[in-house]
Amino acid sequence: MKKLKDIYTDICSATSENRNEIYRHFRVIAKNNRKDLEELTSSITLNEDSCLFEIYEALSEDSLEYERFYIAELERLLQMAENEPNNLNIYETLEAYSFIAVKNIASLNSAIKAHLKNVMNSSHTPIRRISTWMLGEFIDKNSKEEIALLYEKLTNDTDWRVRNMASISLKDIFPGNPNYDLKIVDKIKTYVFSKSVLNFVAL
Numbered sequence: 001m002k003k004l005k006d007i008y009t010d011i012c013s014a015t016s017e018n019r020n021e022i023y024r025h026f027r028v029i030a031k032n033n034r035k036d037l038e039e040l041t042s043s044i045t046l047n048e049d050s051c052l053f054e055i056y057e058a059l060s061e062d063s064l065e066y067e068r069f070y071i072a073e074l075e076r077l078l079q080m081a082e083n084e085p086n087n088l089n090i091y092e093t094l095e096a097y098s099f100i101a102v103k104n105i106a107s108l109n110s111a112i113k114a115h116l117k118n119v120m121n122s123s124h125t126p127i128r129r130i131s132t133w134m135l136g137e138f139i140d141k142n143s144k145e146e147i148a149l150l151y152e153k154l155t156n157d158t159d160w161r162v163r164n165m166a167s168i169s170l171k172d173i174f175p176g177n178p179n180y181d182l183k184i185v186d187k188i189k190t191y192v193f194s195k196s197v198l199n200f201v202a203l
Helices: 005-010 021-033 034-042 051-062 067-082 086-103 107-118 125-136 144-156 160-173 186-192
Strands: none
Touching: 005 021, 005 034, 005 051, 021 034, 021 051, 021 086, 034 051, 034 067, 034 144, 034 160, 067 107, 067 125, 086 125, 107 125, 107 160, 125 144, 125 160, 144 160, 160 186
16 A cells, blocks of 8 residues: 555646546545654645645545644644745645635634734735735635724735735625725736736745
8 A cells, every 4th residue: 555655746746637536545545644644744845846735635625524634734834934934835835725715614714714813914924915815715704803804904014915915805705895996006016016916925
C-alpha cells in the first residue's frame, strides 16, 4: 500500500484525467493516517512546486471529516504568513479554502472566520488582504457584525487592494448598493492595476 507521501508525489504530477482518482486514493489513506497527514503537510516547503493547495482541495470532498485538520492548517499558515509576509505561495495555498466555503459547514466556517477576524488588522498588508478576501468567501450574509467588519475595511484600511477586496465581497451581497462602491481614486487604481488587484503581495 502506498504511503501518503508517495500519493502526494502522484498529486503533484496528476493530470485532468487521473486527478480525481488520485484525490480519492489520498482521502482513503489519509482517513486512517491522520498523524502521517499532519507530518506530511507540515514538511512541505511552500514554493512554486509545492502541492499543498491540492491536498486541501482533495480533502475538501470530506470537509467535515477534516474539520480539525483544516483549522490547524489555517492557524499554521497564518503564522507562517506572520514570519514570511511576502511569500505569495502561502496566500495562493490559502485560496484552496474556497473549496471548503461552498460546503457551508457551520462549525467549520465559524472557526475559520474567528481566525480570520483575529488577523484582519495585522500590521502586514498581505495578511489583511488574504483575511479580508477569505472572510468575504465565508461570510454569513445575515451577520451584521461581519458586514460591519468588511465595511470597516472598505472605508478605513490604508491599503487600496484591501478596500477593493472588501468592496467586491460587499457588492456580491448587496449588488447595486452605492454604499459599497469604491471611491474614485480607488476606481482609478483598480483600472490602472487591473491585472494585480487580487495580488496579495503586490506593492
